Amino acid sequence: MSSQLIAVLVAVQNDTPKVLTLGAGRSLPAGPLESRHRSLQNGMRLWVEQQTGRRLGHIEQLYTFADTQVLGVPELERSLLISYLALTHADPPSENWRSWYEYFPWEDQMRAQTQRLVADITLRLKSWVGTLAAEEHERQLRRVVRLFGGDGEVWDDQLVLQRYELLWEAGMVTESPLCEEPVVGMSMDGDHRRILATGIARLRAKIRYRPVFYEFMDETFTLSALQRTVEVVAGQAMHTQNFRRLIAQQNLIEETPDYAPVSRGRPAKLFRFRREMIEEGQIMGSKLPIVFSR
Amino acid sequence: MSSQLIAVLVAVQNDTPKVLTLGAGRSLPAGPLESRHRSLQNGMRLWVEQQTGRRLGHIEQLYTFADTQVLGVPELERSLLISYLALTHADPPSENWRSWYEYFPWEDQMRAQTQRLVADITLRLKSWVGTLAAEEHERQLRRVVRLFGGDGEVWDDQLVLQRYELLWEAGMVTESPLCEEPVVGMSMDGDHRRILATGIARLRAKIRYRPVFYEFMDETFTLSALQRTVEVVAGQAMHTQNFRRLIAQQNLIEETPDYAPVSRGRPAKLFRFRREMIEEGQIMGSKLPIVFSR
DNA sequence: CCTTTTATACTCTTTCTGAGCATAAATAAC
DNA sequence: GTTATTTATGCTCAGAAAGAGTATAAAAGG
Incomplete structure (x- = not known):
């Protein structure tokens, strides 16, 4: 083998x-x-x-x-x-x-259009639930609601795999043998999209408790840039002031004397990661707001 | 291969x-x-x-x-x-x-003797740090303190692997090629103890946010039995009242009309897990007190 | 100068968490 | 049979953390 x-x-x-x-x-x-x-x-x-x-x-x-x-x-x-x-x-x-x-358009909860897409997907999933055996109805319906929201449930950005698997079972992605009409989103060969x-x-899970976003940033960066990076990874908008509070109190970054070149508003201070904190195992955790604002 | x-x-x-x-x-x-x-x-x-x-x-x-x-x-x-x-x-x-x-005696923070054992280990580790190149001193010393406590650091029950690896590097477990005099605890063949x-x-990580302890319990059980199970897995004592509060507010279990046979004190109610909650994916999380009492 | 935009500071309310005190119901000791 | 001890359980309180809002600062564009 x-x-x-x-x-x-x-x-x-x-x-x-x-x-x-x-x-x-x-x-x-x-x-x-x-x-x-x-x-x-x-x-x-x-x-x-x-x-x-x-x-x-x-x-x-x-x-x-x-x-x-x-x-x-x-x-x-x-x-x-x-x-x-x-x-x-x-x-x-x-x-x-x-x-x-491109592969998981429904995971991008920062674009306005996504809301419509998710509504469509939910509808199709619910009609799929209708085709199942009666005992399964409630179970699967709860699953749909838990994964794709609605009914007061909040979107959980970590359930990427579970959502993909549900779509797979429902025959709504090309990779599924049952698939007739896939939902939008590029597919991949074999199991690659699942991976x-x-x-x-x-x-998305890691970024909540370990400052791995460090890898993505330039040597110096503004707090907004940092926030945007985390936001696009999580696919969720965050409350700016609270984001800053959390970052600040973790002592992960430090000010530089410089400012970012301005384009529109007030110029932003440039920050850098504190080397000592990043070093292997030093940082026990980097918390981020867990429930995101909409 | x-x-x-x-x-x-x-x-x-x-x-x-x-x-x-x-x-x-x-x-x-x-x-x-x-x-x-x-x-x-x-x-x-x-x-x-x-x-x-x-x-x-x-x-x-x-x-x-x-x-x-x-x-x-x-x-x-x-x-x-x-x-x-x-x-x-x-x-x-x-x-x-x-x-x-038997393999990781230092991980059992519920036995009084462990404190002495950990103190011994820490001493030996510190003397090992002394043999290292000077640049390494502070780094490794911080590592020792973070993993084995002391200096106000609390014991983190999740760092089982990191502690084993540190002992390995310091030549204090039989599996290590540098090992002369191992610390107490049975060793295993190959990488098995690491696994x-x-x-x-x-x-230990999972039990914090998923009620996997379900697997370990009988059909009905007392809250103390549940707490003891979690405690021995985590190797840490927990605050009883707070444990109960958390379990209660998660709706995971329900009372039965019965009581456990008494031995000493007041007889304890028997509980059972709510089947509906355990079922696949229903329970999003089962939180436990994160910082344990000593 | 006024509006818009981005950056940043501060406050307020609610919830969560750690910790302690108090009471209930049994057995064991005297 | 009192009294002490043990286990189970209920309740309160203070401090920390989280969610969300208001206010101010500093720039560009008209």
Whole structure:
């Protein structure tokens, strides 16, 4: 049984969370696990750095699973896929870096249009629920409401994978064997979109208690830029004043004497991350407002 | 390259968190990944259920890594280890079920003796720090304090793996190549103790926001029994009244008309989990007091 | 000068959390 | 049979944190 490494490589460019793709955006970069790698983590790092020529920051394992993509292949030939999430700094944009919201448009709760999209999806899901056996009705209906909101439920930005799986079961994404008419959003080969969903969910969870957004920022940055970065990753708008309060009280960043070049309003101070705090394990947690404003 | 499944199978028996081991407690159960398994998760479940004859409850993947144990083996033969955490209900105890605190005595912060043990470990670690290059002193000293407490730092029950790794680096566990005189605690073959540490940490984290302790309880139980279960898993005593408040306000459990047979004090009401709440995904979170009392 | 936009400071209310006090209902000790 | 001890349970209170609003500062554009 052969094994492959597969990477969800994320950067934030132009206030957009982007992921590195191959093959016209249809797949995530993947490479064979080579025996010269001293460890998986290391192999992953080396391999991505060679392929992309960029330095990797934070890196973590996502999930390992048996590839279900290739049908008709003798089972012994099935591949193990070991997926990783890796963060890097924005570099010259290219075709291969695509907004992850191209694949999950409903996850971008900052665009006004999304509300309509989610309403449409919810409608279709509810009609799908109608086709199920009666015992399942209530269960699945609660699931739809919990995942896609409505009925007073708030949108939980972490349930990326669960939402994708629900759409899959309902035959509303191209990857599903039941699919007739997919919901908007690019699909990917095999399990890749599922892996991407896992990566997004993991990053959104992580950013709540670890200052991994550090990886995405320039050397110096304004608080608004920091907030926008976190917002586009979470796909949720945040209360500016509270965001600042939380960042401030964590001692993660410090002022520089400089100001950002102004375009419109009052010029913003430039900040930088405090090196001592970023260093390995120093920061026990970086809390962010957990319930986002709308 | 062949692959192995490896399980951290946990149950709570007699107010002790136990893990299933093999070979006189020196290794975790592991088996080859067979091609008939439809998915890894499924393969894991089938395999453990066959081996142990018990039904598995919650199951989740821990980590995948390349086995570093076997030296002198051609690198292509290296095995991929895919580790899982699985929870099950206590059954007739046996030799093979061992308290996880046999392997990590310092993690049991509920025993009075542990305080002395941790003090000893801290001393030895500090003297190890003394042998390092000067630039490293402060960094590593902070690490020791953060992981093993002292200096006003509180004990973080989730840092099981980090503590083990520190001891490993300092040559204070048998598994380490530098080891001369190990700290108390049973060791295991290969990476198994590290995997166990990962499992414990994951479970301690999970139990904070998901009611996975459900798996460990009988059909009905008292609140004290529930609290003791959580406490021994976390290795930390909790404030009883606050524990009850949190459990109560989450609507996870309901009273039964019965009382537990008394031994000493006032008889305790028996409770049961509300089936509807436990069902898949219903419960979004089960919060527990995060900072434990001493 | 006035409006708009962005940045930043401060306040207020509600909820959550840690911690303690008090009472209830049983057994054990005298 | 009192009294002490143990376990279970109810309630209160102070401080911290979170959500949300008001106010002010500093720029550009008309």
